[in-house]
Amino acid sequence: MQQVTIDDFFKIDIRIGTVIKVEDFPEARKPAYKLWIDFGAEVGTKKSSAQITDLYSKEDLLHRQVIAVVNFPPRQVAKFMSEVLVLGTVQSDGKVVLLQPERPVENGLRIS
Template sequence: MSEPIAFDDFLKVDIRVGTVTRAEPYPEARKPAIKLWVDFGPEIGEKKSSAQITAHYTPESLIGRQVMGVVNFPPRQIGKFMSECLVLGASDPDGGIVLLAPDQPVPNGGRMH
């Protein structure tokens, strides 16, 4: 377990719901990855992410899927691709990433509470 943080620190992390609008293989990445374009609603717009989620997902299976992502990290260069958000997931027993998502449809851009 990590060290405790103040609730105000947690509130600084802006986690939103978005829908994957586009996904492409990213074979140039050091570890197998997929490039994602995620619509986080009218306030935030579309952001790009590189995600190491190839154990459970193909680019085609991600289109239209809602995901949770951190939208207020600074952009990060991943090879030749600029990642603008962090899509959230958890590791399965074999280390494959399983995406975190709402269990019912919600509007894009909705903030996690």
């Protein structure tokens, strides 16, 4: 595994946001949702395509706080522009479990 420096880590802007809208994403190659996530006043609302349909329903995701990288370049996924990368861990069966704070926090707070 390649090692990185603490300076490399601090280049990645990882923040807490709350999912405010969820839609099915039938155009995606793999099952996914379209998410709109509120990251507070500094970052605003950003969109993400997330392949998390195995363990989460749209109702499970609405109003859930998630952790995402907000400073990667936007990425076109089918006809949807994904602006942030929502973080999770991939289990051995390929299902993704979302990372989230253990208690509610203010949207937009940075992970450090």
